[in-house]
Amino acid sequence: MVFDPFYDKTDAEIRREALTNAKKAKIKQVVGGKCEIPGCRAKAYDIHHIVPVSKGGRNIGSNLIALCANHHRDAHDGKITQARLKEIVKKRNKKVKQQITNILRDRKKVTEVKGGLSASGGYLKVDLPKVELPTFSDPFSTSSRTSRRKRSSSTKKGGSAKTKTKSKAKKTTSKKTKKRTSTRRKKDDFWSIF
Known part of the structure; x- marks a missing residue:
């Protein structure tokens, strides 16, 4: 032994x-x-x-x-x-x-070695440590668009802390909406070719 x-x-x-x-x-x-x-x-x-x-x-x-x-x-x-x-x-x-x-x-021959290596049946088995990969958010996902819409709708209703005159708030909101819509179209056009 x-x-x-x-x-x-x-x-x-x-x-x-x-x-x-x-x-x-x-x-x-x-x-x-x-x-x-x-x-x-x-x-x-x-x-x-x-x-x-x-x-x-x-x-x-x-x-x-x-x-x-x-x-x-x-x-x-x-x-x-x-x-x-x-x-x-x-x-x-x-x-x-x-x-x-x-x-x-x-x-099968059992010739395991502490530390992750073992030879069994003519093959070498290696146990690698688990590695967690970082997760990235998708800039084109629909969930990020919805959260932006919710924020912009609360601004329209007067939910922001800054007080602006009604005319300035409407102009900036409409500019943002136009810009967002045109950006969305460009992204959709880009992905439609695939």
Whole structure:
């Protein structure tokens, strides 16, 4: 068992990660969905490592057996010996052995490195930090036009803090409206060519 200072897990823990839940489910299905202990008809609860991963056991067909919850507990308690479990696995028919080997052969090597890099299945995966991009408002959007219209309409109603004579207010408002309308037409004409 080797401890990697850059990764908080031992080699054994990393090797165990390679046996995914999906692969465990496929193995259970291949053995008929039942506990592999002869005479037991209970549903297979888990895939048990005959030689524990912590003691150098690997994720290979000859080290894996589907067990019900009771027999799984018995295997961990030592009531069922490793020799007995290995004997049961050796008696599997060739087709089942080959199917389990095929399921496990598809296993990806788990060589993750803390800091964002991992090599898996021949590819290098790099986790880049998320970068937030600034957002810019669209000068041609309709929402900015509406807010301008609201401001100009409140000016027309006399809602501004500055007091002007009615004639000056009307002249400046009409000039702004004409200028805004002509600018809008130019923008619309520009975008219409696309």
